[in-house]
Amino acid sequence: MDEKLEEEITNLVNNGKINDALKMARDAFPESPDDVSDLLNRIGCDFVQRRDYSTSEKVFTGLIAIDPKNVDAYYNRGNAALDKGMMDVAIRDYNRVLEIKPMAMAYVNRGLAYMEKGDMGKALSDFNEALKTNPDTADAYHYRGLIYMEKGDMEKAIEDFSKAVEINPEYAEPYCYRGLAYLDKEDSKKALGDLNKAIELNPGFGLAYARRGLAYLSRGNLNRAIMDCDKAIRLDRRNPEAYYYRGMAHYHDGNHRKAKDDYKKACSLDPGLKDQPY
Template sequence: MAALSAITISVAGCSTTTPVDTISIDRTQGTEENISSLTEVIQRNPSNPEGYNVRGSAYGRSGQFRNALEDFNRAVQLNPSFYQAYANRALIHRSMGNLTEAANDYNRALKINPRYDVAYIGRGNLYRQAGRTNEAMTDFNRAISLQTTDPRAYHNRGLLKQLRGQHPQAIEDFSASISLAPNSPEPYNGRGISYVALNDDDNAFADFNRAIELDQKVAESWANQALIYERRGEKARAAKSYARATQLDPKYRPAVDGLARVR
């Protein structure tokens, strides 16, 4: 999502912020020991769909998407009303680029349980990805109206408000996301960008620094920090942070362009 395109040229290096709805790959979830343990549970009770759902989730988190799909398929075969498994399968489909299948699964989950906040958040991100921002906003609003405790709803709604130039409201949503997931760097980056749009560089800088403290391997955080240094005229420090961002992601345009400017 292109963030803050209407801001003055001095903020042109401001990065896009990351929507939160992707699978964070953790190879340890797919270790032979972990999968074997889950397989033993299934073997003891092969007609229990929950076992397949749990193992499918482990496969998904480890990046073994095809194995995950097989398990979620089996789960919904055993229990066609298993709405959580549909939503889990939808996220796998989305990660594989099967967006139509993902949408169908979120719709199935919501038909079974119209109050399932996770499915609204997931479908909202599909809408956002397709540029259907009004429908995305409706889904995020619905999840929040259901009193979700899932930080993704607030974070991703904040991105939409940011896109619309509603920065004070976006800051409120990013703050709500932070309160639910204080150790996640994404909402700090999102909130910081809206602070930049409001020319509140001090709060923006604090948020970008916090994002770096939480995860030093996110190129966006370093590029955002560099932007504040650049706006302050501290070109040497800006260059160092932009360079760090390009080391982490050589194709990250805000960092590449920023480094070219300060050099």
């Protein structure tokens, strides 16, 4: 497919003339199937990034009509549905991907959809399948680690988070969650090391600041705890953990009024925290 045709199809989609763009793509498909697939998938993903799910869905669905076994189109449409919070729709598209061929990230993302639906058994099974398909899938180790944390099995969680960062040393999230697992095991030194690393990799990672605040709190360093929670709240004012941990620090510092205010705010963001009073 020549650049002029690619540009014309792209402009038609950008101007809302999706049917015209898809007709042009369909006409070009017999001679340039890979180019058409790459172009439409790229356009669709661009609209997902813009949060224009309606346009992205039309593009991916149009590509599937042209090429019914286009794995990337099903996968990308599933990702858009996952991003939009439509878990059942996402699962259907990932099912279709996996009917056509095994894909580690399709298992991972379907597992995420099952996690969102509260079906940890199916999620765990999918993360296991992802690792059978590709043992170097860092995301599968990370999310499986989250399930082990949820089950209270910190040893297995730490193992999986460690494997995730071994595969991808630039992956901030497993450091953050491994840090929390170390805190659960009362190893604040290792926890601080991991949380520092998470923040080094992603300076805008509010949750890591909140949890580092908890690590400082566990060591009795109330000022550092409050400073980190303040930073977490500046980054994300809807972070319940940051308010909760800051409230704990204020409480232990003797400032019960501020502690009460933070506790109320934390519970308004996450009602489950009402079962965990200071």
